[in-house]
Amino acid sequence: MDQKTLRQMEKHCIQEEAPACRSACPLHVDVRTFVLQVGKGKWNDAWKTLNKTLPFPGILGRICDHPCEDSCLRSTLGGGIRMGELEKTCVNQPKPRIRVIPIPKKSESMAVVGESLSSLVAALELLRKGYDVTLFSSLDKLGGSLWALPDETLPKDVLEKELVILHTLGLKVEKKKMGKGLLAPLQEAFSAVYLGLDSPNGARMAQEKKPLDKTFALGNDGVFAGGTCDEHGHLSPVHQSFQGRAAALSMERFTQKVSLVEGRRDEGPHPTRLFTNIEEIEPLPGVLPVHGEKGYTIDEARAEAKRCIQCQCLECLKVCPYLDYYKGYPKRYAREIYNNAAIVMGNHTANLMVNTCSLCGLCREICPENFSMADLCLDARRDLVQRDKMPPSAHEFALQDMAFSNSEPFLLARHAPNRETSRCVFFPGCQLSGSNPEHVIQTYSFLRNNWAEDTGLMLQCCAAPAHWSGNEAKTKEAMSLLEKNWQKMGEPRMILACSSCLDMFRRYLPRIDVISLWQVMDRCELPVDAAKPVDAAKNPMALHDPCTSRHDPQLQEAVRRIAATLGIPIQELEFSREKTECCGFGGLMENANPALAQKQLERRTAESDLDYLAYCAMCRESLKGAGKPTAHLLDFIFPQATVGADPAARVKTGLSDSRENRARLKRDLLDQVWNETPETGTESMLHILPEVQATLDQRRILHSDIRETIAHGEETGHKMQSQVNGHFLASHRPLMVTFWVEYSLAENGYHIYNSYCHRMQIIRENP
Amino acid sequence: MITNLGIGENTEWKCFSCDALLKLDKVRIDYMNGSFTVELPCCPECGMALVPEEIALGKMLEVEKLLEDK
Numbered sequence: 001m002d003q004k005t006l007r008q009m010e011k012h013c014i015q016e017e018a019p020a021c022r023s024a025c026p027l028h029v030d031v032r033t034f035v036l037q038v039g040k041g042k043w044n045d046a047w048k049t050l051n052k053t054l055p056f057p058g059i060l061g062r063i064c065d066h067p068c069e070d071s072c073l074r075s076t077l078g079g080g081i082r083m084g085e086l087e088k089t090c091v092n093q094p095k096p097r098i099r100v101i102p103i104p105k106k107s108e109s110m111a112v113v114g115e116s117l118s119s120l121v122a123a124l125e126l127l128r129k130g131y132d133v134t135l136f137s138s139l140d141k142l143g144g145s146l147w148a149l150p151d152e153t154l155p156k157d158v159l160e161k162e163l164v165i166l167h168t169l170g171l172k173v174e175k176k177k178m179g180k181g182l183l184a185p186l187q188e189a190f191s192a193v194y195l196g197l198d199s200p201n202g203a204r205m206a207q208e209k210k211p212l213d214k215t216f217a218l219g220n221d222g223v224f225a226g227g228t229c230d231e232h233g234h235l236s237p238v239h240q241s242f243q244g245r246a247a248a249l250s251m252e253r254f255t256q257k258v259s260l261v262e263g264r265r266d267e268g269p270h271p272t273r274l275f276t277n278i279e280e281i282e283p284l285p286g287v288l289p290v291h292g293e294k295g296y297t298i299d300e301a302r303a304e305a306k307r308c309i310q311c312q313c314l315e316c317l318k319v320c321p322y323l324d325y326y327k328g329y330p331k332r333y334a335r336e337i338y339n340n341a342a343i344v345m346g347n348h349t350a351n352l353m354v355n356t357c358s359l360c361g362l363c364r365e366i367c368p369e370n371f372s373m374a375d376l377c378l379d380a381r382r383d384l385v386q387r388d389k390m391p392p393s394a395h396e397f398a399l400q401d402m403a404f405s406n407s408e409p410f411l412l413a414r415h416a417p418n419r420e421t422s423r424c425v426f427f428p429g430c431q432l433s434g435s436n437p438e439h440v441i442q443t444y445s446f447l448r449n450n451w452a453e454d455t456g457l458m459l460q461c462c463a464a465p466a467h468w469s470g471n472e473a474k475t476k477e478a479m480s481l482l483e484k485n486w487q488k489m490g491e492p493r494m495i496l497a498c499s500s501c502l503d504m505f506r507r508y509l510p511r512i513d514v515i516s517l518w519q520v521m522d523r524c525e526l527p528v529d530a531a532k533p534v535d536a537a538k539n540p541m542a543l544h545d546p547c548t549s550r551h552d553p554q555l556q557e558a559v560r561r562i563a564a565t566l567g568i569p570i571q572e573l574e575f576s577r578e579k580t581e582c583c584g585f586g587g588l589m590e591n592a593n594p595a596l597a598q599k600q601l602e603r604r605t606a607e608s609d610l611d612y613l614a615y616c617a618m619c620r621e622s623l624k625g626a627g628k629p630t631a632h633l634l635d636f637i638f639p640q641a642t643v644g645a646d647p648a649a650r651v652k653t654g655l656s657d658s659r660e661n662r663a664r665l666k667r668d669l670l671d672q673v674w675n676e677t678p679e680t681g682t683e684s685m686l687h688i689l690p691e692v693q694a695t696l697d698q699r700r701i702l703h704s705d706i707r708e709t710i711a712h713g714e715e716t717g718h719k720m721q722s723q724v725n726g727h728f729l730a731s732h733r734p735l736m737v738t739f740w741v742e743y744s745l746a747e748n749g750y751h752i753y754n755s756y757c758h759r760m761q762i763i764r765e766n767p
Numbered sequence: 768m769i770t771n772l773g774i775g776e777n778t779e780w781k782c783f784s785c786d787a788l789l790k791l792d793k794v795r796i797d798y799m800n801g802s803f804t805v806e807l808p809c810c811p812e813c814g815m816a817l818v819p820e821e822i823a824l825g826k827m828l829e830v831e832k833l834l835e836d837k
């Protein structure tokens with residue numbers, strides 16, 4: 001990803017945009033922060049917040065005409081936050097000491113004509129930029145009509161004190177009546193000139209000319225003007241100030257000979273892009289000051305401030321525990337991920353973040369601007385793999401499992417028995433085959449009897465793990481193997497049981513005609529005994545759509561119709577169909593970050609008290625693994641006597657079982673469908689207690705790893721023996737991982753007590 | 768450089784083929800671009816080293832993760 005792509009992507013997350021109040025304020029006062037501080041009674045902090053953006057906060061804080069209030073999102077929910085009153089209350093508190101940073105002086109000098117608010121602000125801004133400023137006034141005192149305000153509004157001593165800063169910063173004042181003839185000499189003597197149209201001197205010199213929007217230039221010769229009235233002929237203090245400030249910036253740009261207009265789109269009031277969800281915000285009436293004109297008491301101000309919604313977006317964080325976990329928001333994550341990729345030396349601290357996203361795509365559905373964290377993370381993974389920086393442990397297991405599925409023990413491509421061709425081919429995928437091989441056999445014979453007799457079968461992996469891991473080379477390799485086998489079968493239509501497989505076929509092999517198993521079954525007569533023995537089917541179930549089915553409404557409909565035919569009352573989850581949530585397996589989330597996958601599952605399983613109904617084998621296993629009674633749709637179509645009455649109670653299939661199931665599936669199919677009795681080697685039995693097996697699954701240690709390790713120990717004699725209980729401990733490093741197994745001999749195999757592994761390799765230098 | 772994995776003497780396990788008690792000894796452990804010398808219980812005869820479970824799942828795992836993110 002380059003800088004430009006990052007900027008492009010970043011733009012889609014609008015969380016950092018100013019809330020409505022701030023963007024409506026011509027001076028962009030940080031209203032949200034200010035109001036938060038007032039609510040907490042932190043008056044010094046609130047003062048400082050005002051001081052950051054308000055020129056003469058003691059003055060403006062008392063007289064601002066607060067256009068922000070009308071834009072406030074509270075407007076329709078009890079009335080806009082009364083920012084005018086809150087500012088007043090704040091500047092009535094003692095002013096904290098605020099350090100002024102000295103500014104280096106610039107050589108150019110600027111002329112400001114007029115003594116009213118716009119001129120004072122222009123002068124202040126120019127002084128703060130380091131210019132030498134001379135102000136021309138026909139009056140004795142700076143401030144103009146400000147002196148005419150009643151004391152209750154703006155006490156005279158406050159006004160006086162607030163203006164002291166101008167003199168401190170070295171403002172020169174010349175008392176002089178100005179007219180149009182004097183403009184040319186001013187231009188001659190100064191780098192740029194400001195005319196305050198809210199002062200008699202300035203108005204005279206401008207001769208009815210109106211300044212341009214944004215730049216406040218009167219022409220193109222270094223004369224600028226501000227302090228105009230609105231369409232009703234009123235002067236607005238906050239607009240006067242804004243125009244003085246904007247003109248000062250133009251004067252600086254003019255002097256530096258740079259563009260006057262560039263990058264000023266968001267200056268002044270503008271509509272915000274920030275989205276804030278106010279659906280669940282209760283109306284709350286504004287606080288009225290008990291003492292009327294005198295304004296809020298401190299407690300009243302705090303109560304009013306607490307009505308602020310603290311507008312922000314974070315819609316995606318509300319639905320994604322992963323996004324929530326990292327305590328930021330996608331725009332920030334995008335930058336972290338970008339920086340992570342740029343690191344040459346040092347720690348890639350965002351690797352785990354990149355690898356944890358389930359690529360489920362929910363954020364994109366929820367986000368008002370369609371930000372896709374999945375695209376971002378998949379891109380970053382591909383980049384890591386390409387640069388050989390992908391942590392090996394993140395996806396290794398899944399990739400090895402995929403390699404297993406694409407090897408002899410599972411790989412199969414056959415026409416139906418006694419057929420030379422296939423019109424269709426059933427492709428169950430690895431997960432269903434690993435989770436419930438009997439269902440694959442039953443489905444296959446169902447399809448031959450009810451859909452097309454010449455339905456072939458392919459056992460293989462769809463390469464989703466490689467795709468998810470960002471490994472493009474491995475994805476391509478697996479895809480071409482898939483394409484080759486499909487061609488060998490005569491380019492048939494593919495019937496896919498898993499929506500992740502569907503997604504992969506559509507993404508990488510779009511010329512292959514694919515259809516979901518559920519759409520096929522929806523058009524068939526379901527088996528007569530379907531759902532019958534299952535009492536559970538009488539109870540309503542909550543339907544869980546897999547995240548890879550998000551954009552496949554036809555598939556989702558087909559599943560719902562099948563459930564209706566089976567007589568299973570379905571309750572829709574709040575997050576279903578295009579807003580469905582991941583089971584924590586997608587994107588290899590569970591491989592890279594089991595703890596967060598757990599959080600994802602906790603969220604999903606808590607959404608309904610009902611048992612869940614899944615139609616992806618992986619979703620079924622994940623949900624069940626998280627303790628949620630979950631059935632698979634095939635459990636009702638092909639009820640299995642062995643399972644007992646409640647398929648939702650069937651235990652989760654472990655990793656070793658999944659592999660062994662796949663291998664057994666191929667053997668059973670060859671035996672039962674094609675009458676080829678395969679040779680079966682006799683394997684030693686492993687006796688493993690369930691709690692030990694759970695540990696093995698959690699550590700991703702397979703029975704095959706254990707067998708290899710024991711064989712190694714027994715053959716070489718390299719093993720340890722416990723002096724306590726006589727158990728053996730052997731270790732073996734077939735590839736990247738060293739396995740340790742604690743075992744003892746049993747009559748027909750071994751008892752397994754424990755097993756663990758590490759990736760570091762032990763090297764004896766002087767054995 | 769870690770040199771101390773916090774391992775004490777091991778009294779439970781014996782080398783099966785040499786029938787010898789294990790003694791702490793220096794061994795090198797490598798992963799990716801990292802290489803460290805650490806003390807592990809080893810057979811004084813044939814040199815076979817033991818990585819106890821708590822080390823494999825504790826300190827070693829930590830270091831592995833660090834090296835993977837380098």
Ligand code: SF4
Nearest residue numbers: 013014313314316367
């Ligand atoms: S939903 Fe998330 S990604 Fe989208 S704008 Fe809001 S915070 Fe940003």
Ligand code: SF4
Nearest residue numbers: 021072073308309311
């Ligand atoms: S509710 Fe608060 S943050 Fe939102 S617009 Fe109003 S003042 Fe600003």
Ligand code: SF4
Nearest residue numbers: 320358360361363373
């Ligand atoms: S897990 Fe899903 S919702 Fe969360 S960031 Fe990734 S794609 Fe978006």
Ligand SMILES: [Zn+2]
Nearest residue numbers: 782785810813
């Ligand atoms: Zn030995």
